Amino acid sequence: MKVHHFAPDDLSAAFGIDMSTVTGLGPGAGWGRVVPGGRSDAHQHDEIEVFVIVKGTGELVVDGERTPVGPGVVAMFEPFETHVIENVGTEDLVFFDLYWRDPARAVRAAGAGAAERRRFGQRPVFVFSTPPTPNGDLHLGHLSGPYLGADAYVRFQRMNGVDAWHLTGSDDYQSYVVDRARRDGRKPAETAAHFSAEIAATLALMDIRPDQYTATDTDATYQDGLRAFFSRVAASGRVALRETPALFDAETGDYLYEVGVAGGCPGCGQPTNGNICEECGEPNVCADLADPRTRRSGEAPRRDDVARYCLPLHEFADEVAAHHSLGRVPARLRELAHRVFARPQLDLPLTHPSQWGVAPAEAGGEDQVIWVWPEMSYGFLHGIEALGRGLDRDWRAGAPQQDWKIVHFFGYDNSFYHSLLYPVLYKLAHPGWEPDIDYHVNEFYLLEQQKFSTSRRHAVWGKDVLSADSVDAVRFFLSLTRPEGRRTNFDPAVYDTVLRDTLIGGWQSWLNELGTRVADGYGGQAPDAGVWTPEQTAFLDRLTVRLAAVTRSLGQDGFSLNQAAEELNGVVEDVRRFTGAEYAVAGVDRWDDHTRTTVALELAAARLLALAAAPVMPRFAERLAAALGLAEAGVWPSTVELLPAGTNVRLTDAVFFRPAGTPEEAGV
The missing domain is CATH 3.40.50.620 (HUPs)
Structure with missing residues (x-):
């Protein structure tokens, strides 16, 4: 058995208060003391930490929220929670501190984002x-x-x-x-x-x-x-x-x-x-x-x-x-x-x-x-x-x-x-x-x-x-090229290239082609998925990775429109690469059930794009959602979902982007 007692002479300044180190317990440990009116520095770290209050009266401040504490209170802090301990009483506030690393838990906490940690x-x-x-x-x-x-x-x-x-x-x-x-x-x-x-x-x-x-x-x-x-x-x-x-x-x-x-x-x-x-x-x-x-x-x-x-x-x-x-x-x-x-x-x-x-x-x-x-x-x-x-x-x-x-x-x-x-x-x-x-x-x-x-x-x-025709393209291009962490240059010729080759030649062409496939093969309605191949399962996982990445890029801690725009374009690049291989057996009767799954996955990618693009390109997202029969792009997706079978799809002639200088208003 190992026994440790609180010893004021062992304390030294750390994190704005007085702390000591206790060894031999397995996890990191130590005693802490906060003098009346004192408070620790606000900090966060990747370890899980536990305070056991043994004396005094105080408050814990966790991501801006206050909780009163006193003797007998045990408080645990998750990785990356910003926390402070304050003494609001007239005597020393003494607590025992335990901390240890759980890499998987830390990764989950980092991935959850600040919106969850801080209860926005x-x-x-x-x-x-x-x-x-x-x-x-x-x-x-x-x-x-x-x-x-x-x-x-x-x-x-x-x-x-x-x-x-x-x-x-x-x-x-x-x-x-x-x-x-x-x-x-x-x-x-x-x-x-x-x-x-x-x-x-x-x-x-x-x-x-x-x-x-x-x-x-x-x-x-x-x-x-x-x-x-x-x-x-x-x-x-x-x-x-x-x-x-x-x-x-x-x-x-x-x-x-x-x-x-x-x-x-x-x-x-x-x-x-x-x-x-x-x-x-x-x-x-x-x-x-x-x-x-x-x-x-x-x-x-x-x-x-x-x-x-x-x-x-x-x-x-x-x-x-x-x-x-x-x-x-x-x-x-x-x-x-x-x-x-x-x-x-x-x-x-x-x-x-x-x-x-x-x-x-x-x-x-x-x-x-x-x-x-x-x-x-x-x-x-x-x-x-x-x-x-x-x-x-x-x-x-x-x-x-x-x-x-x-x-x-x-x-x-x-x-x-x-x-x-x-x-x-x-x-x-x-x-x-x-x-x-x-x-x-x-x-x-x-x-x-x-x-x-x-x-x-x-x-x-x-x-x-800026016009009704151009606003989504401008928002996408500025998101892609805005100066985050370094100076960047606006080049009108590069904007024209991105509009022509990426948004019109990439996004819109794919969506129109998808609409034609649904119209010709399934009467204009979303098919249910059929038999799955390992490649199709892997593609669904790939879309899930894209969703997680764009979620992080728009979240509180990792906000970056550069990354969000790249991930949105990555969804289109992924699906075009995937379908370029899968449609080698399109039209072969033996593989009809597999092709049906490929089309269902394409529609899942389009659905994901309609929702995930909404913060960056709201008009495009609204039009794409309408073309897919979605009520609105109002809730952030938690998972990648297939479009419900039987949903009417109107993508064949949909126009989301127009070349620069085209006066007609875009619409579907």
Whole structure:
């Protein structure tokens, strides 16, 4: 017999609390202690872990859900469950820890996906695509990134029974709106309203219809809510009005930031505008730019001190790291945080002298507005409240709830704001709230190997290519080529090739041929499967593998439209390869029952495609489902199923895609 006693002297710091190691028991084991008011770091791992509480009062936080614990409670954590133990009492919380590996169980847990592990169905899921700047319409670079990503994500979650909503709007108070208004001879409010409407119309052409679209300048309750949020931040005592260096136009005296000034990035040295570097993602405060130049004149600006509300961001490295342990945070963002917090000091202005924007209550009549990027952190909470009013849900921006799941889609140039600045602002405004946020980031989509750019008019505009005929092909191609983890290039000639050879020559040709086979051989109705060969059994298994792969590629943890598009096309390639071999005996009486099975499997593949393509290509999926006699493509498939025998199939003359430039509307 082996006996181990709790020994405080054996404890040392681990996972944010005190832990010891006990050997000789078989599984890994040890004692843990959490001091009053303390908590462990949020973490997950591949082992199964068991806590046996022996003393004290605490709470377990598992994927955002809290459970009270005390002496006699035994809690087991599955592989990859994010968990925290907190001491909410007045004495030490002591527990015994056991952990071991079960590779098969870990693989199952990884394959199940976060939607099952985190019980998304019991939580509201708010999926945000970064509000676009209304200084121009949306181009394919915009559409390929946050907007298509968030739309497909929400569609998939809803097919799995999750209460998920897509929220965005227009970021009206950007300095880029002022610049565009000046060039167009308009007032900023006119420019913002005009392009906000254009943006919403382009999203609709892309079959992206957010559940909440907030135009910040015209929303009746937005400004007061923003002021209240900023007052909470200021009242934290960590933000104060400080005199810090700034840049001014040497001729006009205009205060310079963002679009008004350019220079060398203090982080990577590449050319950048004020406040953020699109190349490395690091912020600047304009006064630290190398060789700065006023954008309008090209002349060197003058330096002077100006009073602004500033946040000492460098003091929050630990808070940001703890936040990054809770949700899905790609390594690219964690690496950015490492670089930013390596700086000895970063006093970040949260307000700027300007007449366009929302002045904080603390400004006292001074010509100063809340900077639009800190403003956006409130804008997300405001969007949730506005959505809740329409759904009769008691969601309030001033009282964010712990069960909210937030998912952000944005471009890498916005990474600093979303994943570093906003968690800090939430900590200051709502110290009792631990936001559970997943981050999905895309790189730049290039056109002719240069960045899409609204200001330089270097773009393919959404309205120029989107129509009822083209929207599914565009969504598929952007999903296939969008810049996930690396920059990619949009090539119109490659798009035309994919449309002609893959979607029309591959998908549509196969479906039409299948329709002809069903019409000629089975009177237009799905046949029942007959005798099965080993090859046919293997093909059914192959379709099952494809279903699992596309499910993972659209799920919470492994979301990738690149992979989803490849897997969808893989279904068609698999079935064409399979039928190319199996139909060698088509028409031979002896093998009729086997051929019937092949046709039934083809229809199973078509059914799978109709369901699995719905998040990426909703119109195509709906038309294909209708042609197969399915009620709707509304529920995500859990298995590959044969089409019920006797179902009327209308695929022979179905048109799902048309060559570019064909004016007729697609239909079946």
